Amino acid sequence: MSAVDFATVIPAAQAGDKAAQDALMVELYGWSISVANAVVQDMELASNVALDYWTWLYRDGGIKKYNAKRAKLTTWMYMRLRSRALNAKKRQKSVPMLYFGEVRDVLDEQGRVRGEE
Numbered sequence: 001m002s003a004v005d006f007a008t009v010i011p012a013a014q015a016g017d018k019a020a021q022d023a024l025m026v027e028l029y030g031w032s033i034s035v036a037n038a039v040v041q042d043m044e045l046a047s048n049v050a051l052d053y054w055t056w057l058y059r060d061g062g063i064k065k066y067n068a069k070r071a072k073l074t075t076w077m078y079m080r081l082r083s084r085a086l087n088a089k090k091r092q093k094s095v096p097m098l099y100f101g102e103v104r105d106v107l108d109e110q111g112r113v114r115g116e117e
Contacts, residue, residue: 002027006073014063021058028074029054032081039085045092049085053077 004027012020032053037046056062066076 010063010066010068010073013058014066021063024073025054028077031074032077035078035081036085036088039082040089040092042092045088046085049081049088052088053081053084 004023009020009023013024029050032050033043033046036049036053037043040046040049053062062080066073070076
């Protein structure tokens with residue numbers, strides 16, 4: 001069971017109460033990383049997605065968009081976190097790293113790719 005009383009903490013967080021915002025973050029930050037990681041399959045990227053989300057939530061006023069009459073907080077958060085994670089995954093460039101030994105094996109003495117003319 002949650003230690004946070006969402007019925008009182010959410011309106012306080014929406015009003016800018018730092019203690020209420022901290023309480024929500026303590027309660028849900030780890031969960032937010034898990035949600036993002038389920039999409040991106042990369043803990044570092046998932047942590048960045050979660051940090052970006054929480055920045056949006058508090059600094060950019062995202063928490064004010066939450067309406068308790070429409071959805072539970074975690075449902076609302078899940079949809080936004082998942083969307084951000086999908087966008088981050090699309091932006092992520094997958095560039096394989098080549099090591100000198102691998103490059104040396106592919107190039108000839110003149111620096112041309114072996115087997116190509």
